[in-house]
Amino acid sequence: MAGISQLLEKERVIAVVGASRNKDKYGYKVFHTLKEKSYRVYAVNPNASEIDGVRAYHSIKELPEKADLVIIVVPPHIAKKVVREAKEQGISNVWLQPGSxxxxxxxxxxxxxxxCIHGLCYIRDGLKTDFIL
Structure with missing residues (x-):
């Protein structure tokens, strides 16, 4: 079992599904914060070609490499599809943000x-938690 900080240290490739171009949205904040902390992070949004100065992908299936962790920042009805795609792509770690x-x-x-991590917000709780996966 690993805590969130250990998971984020270990996982090299992170996809943020629901990354947003709108700087006020959590999808932007999660993506931007991970990018600023030098994680190898991919923005996933079917309605964007670029977010925060980097290419955005329409789905996790399009990523140039397999993600180790998918952070989900979309409504539950979309999150179900993302969870299925994660499994199909061989991704075993998902973090559902509040509202997802x-x-x-x-x-x-x-x-x-x-x-599955849930009930914790990356922006609010970040690495400060002792939650065990």
């Missing part, structure tokens, strides 16, 4: 045997 989770998404993560 509901009982159906959590049940799907369990059904697919994904390591």
């Amino acid at each position: 989770e509901d009982e159906g998404v959590l049940a799907l993560c369990k059904e697919l045997s994904l390591n």
